Amino acid sequence: MDNGAAQTKHKQKDAVNGIYGSDGAVGLVFLEKVSHAVDTGDKAFLLKNVAPLHISEQGDLIAALQAEERRGLIVLLGDDFDFSALTEVDEAVRLEIMEALPPKQIADGVQEMESDDAVFLLEDLDDTEQQQILAHLPFKEQAKLRRSLEFPEDSAGRRMQTEFVAVPPFWTIGQVIDYMREDDDLPEHFAQIFVVDPTFRLVGAVDLDRLLRARRPVRVDAIMHDNRYVIPATMDQEEAAQIFEQYDLLSAAVVDANEHLLGVLTIDDVVDVIQEEADEDIRHLGGVGDEELSDSVPEIVRSRAPWLLVNMITSCISASVIGLFGATIEQMVALAMLMPIVASTGGNAATQTMTVTVRALATRTIDIYNAARVIRREVTIGFCNGCMFASMMGLVAGLWFWRVDIGMIIACAMVINMLVAAIAGILVPLLLNRFGADPAIASSVFVTMTTDITGFFSFLGLATWWFHLSP
């Protein structure tokens, strides 16, 4: 982000409200005032300055406070604390807070929340804690939350909101509008209403703008559209997000196996899913698992170690390739200097191809129509860049050691490695994907191993042939 943009952002933030400082983080002055209010039990200050904030701002504030102050703030605010704010902080911070609060207070908070946020809050707790909190809820709420929690993790059923407006198809627009004016139990926000039959089977939906443009005597079933884009509750949230994206949906009905309406999935949840999935790809490509900034050191050490281990094993394999040519290296140390260059340039070219392929797989822009073309293209690119950089490096190496043969050897090795890099960079992720593995996780290690081994083998092999075996 350039500086101009950063400035606009902060101006905007300042205009919105005063909690953020000029660097985009929660302002120090405000933070100290809140700390002080929590320490001295100044509830009036918190009610006036913290309670009216947007939940995402409250989340940022909670994250910036010390651990004891977080609990203090929530206990002091009591009924005036909106537990939805906890959906905006890191999992580790959230769990720490939830485990410290009495189940009764959490249950009271949960009752005020929309069901999707409540499930989000409860799903990471262990079973006993979940049960303790659920036990404090009225039966109807309990049943709804339990049903959502029974769906698999990361499914649409977990993310759906169970508050929605559903009307029979024979109602008129007038009846619908009157019903909405009278009923106090409507969801806080909604963009469409659903049309259901007496068994609650979904028959259609009406967008609010459509509803507003229709005349009062018109029947609902005359203006409803059939629900082409219905999400089964067991569908993975990533799939659901892709349907939202492809068809530009704002909300969609979530149904059970018998097409009964269970809830509604909204675009704001989907935006979070899209962010999460992209984040996951980036972290996997970088060899990092599901860690968060607030995780503890031992957790992170454990989560990063497997990747480092695999990498160490593959580099031992590459090292043993070097060992094959020990005699040649002993005679000419220049080879030991140059061999990492061949390996590393190939590794880079392969990473480029791999990145493009992994993203193409994630966004489904690679398919049977273009796979062959993409492979041909990548190999051509590898060959072109290979020739270009090989001649450059050949010249540099030739001049560096003042020997034509070394320049020729490194140039040939580089062309070979760049070609292999292109092929590995595309085939490894494609094959991993074909066999059901996540290409973002495992591609890097196989691809780098391939280019390291090829780099060392081709360069040292050519050198050995030239110096020892050639006539």
Add this chain to the structure above:
Amino acid sequence: MDNGAAQTKHKQKDAVNGIYGSDGAVGLVFLEKVSHAVDTGDKAFLLKNVAPLHISEQGDLIAALQAEERRGLIVLLGDDFDFSALTEVDEAVRLEIMEALPPKQIADGVQEMESDDAVFLLEDLDDTEQQQILAHLPFKEQAKLRRSLEFPEDSAGRRMQTEFVAVPPFWTIGQVIDYMREDDDLPEHFAQIFVVDPTFRLVGAVDLDRLLRARRPVRVDAIMHDNRYVIPATMDQEEAAQIFEQYDLLSAAVVDANEHLLGVLTIDDVVDVIQEEADEDIRHLGGVGDEELSDSVPEIVRSRAPWLLVNMITSCISASVIGLFGATIEQMVALAMLMPIVASTGGNAATQTMTVTVRALATRTIDIYNAARVIRREVTIGFCNGCMFASMMGLVAGLWFWRVDIGMIIACAMVINMLVAAIAGILVPLLLNRFGADPAIASSVFVTMTTDITGFFSFLGLATWWFHLSP
């Protein structure tokens, strides 16, 4: 994605319609039928089977066709082709189609589109082509599009839709509803209406669900909310997306410097922006620029070469570090085998830290409150993993070459390199960000150079000291 999920997806797709095959790509049978219809000029088939598809499906279909067939399809469909479908294909495919069609046909298509899609279609064309197309439009449309196109690339003004509903504050809800029932010129979809004063300055907004719940005699200004989250037209789209995300907005007013209402930015555009930005981070981390799958080979060779060049230069620097220790390597070839292991393990650990830092910067979860803590944490993690892998590798190397000293030397070098890796992995992106550079683009190269040089230097340096200089 696991197989179960994939199956659900395809079932869903099949349920939606028949254009996709079981692998999620456009079905071969359908594609052949369309090809045949285009070749034989069978307009009736296309009207029946292609025109009713969702624009994103038409986009997928167009991308799967041969270049000549794409133009043929559009020309055959004529007025029944929805040009919005072109917003769903790669830039290269879109430009190729746009350049082949007569400006008049494009202008006719543009007139039917929502303004944000029209701008998206026109913005990549060169100036002459833009003017030719705009000249065929009625004056009012032309003025609107020209104004949007004058905003900087990637700004909110480019992405906004200029169709919206605006009413004066003194109208009653009844008047608003009657106005919407009568006016045919409303935008196709909208989630809120705006309230403006006689000079079109924005004074507030009303969500449709709010409107529906209010009674007819109530005045608009009694139920409107003030527009806290207003987007200046010049704001970068990435900033705007962050505001949408933080405050869970569905749409927001776009205003000029004097707070006059210019248009509306909607969540579906923002979803695309979020995807693009995450994609950009992934590509930059992988050393790839703004290429698309449909770009030509020379374009891609050009775009990938700079990164490879920078990498080659840095690996020459690392190579010269190895050169300093030529005499030691000559004596003991084992060092040449082991040195890449030290460098590569460090490189991996640094990439992990760097990935976490780059994402934390992108999502603004790293700030002055936790920067010091995060640095301390990463160094501790580096030290722990360093000790663990150093003892493992020390043991392996000691047994491999049956020499205790080699095991000790590689272990010490690895601890040093893992510590440096942790520090470089976090400081390099933080510093690049501080000085206004995009940490995703440049971090990798600096970080890898640091761990390569440290790895070679510490390992070969320790070995030289031990074998030559120690008493």
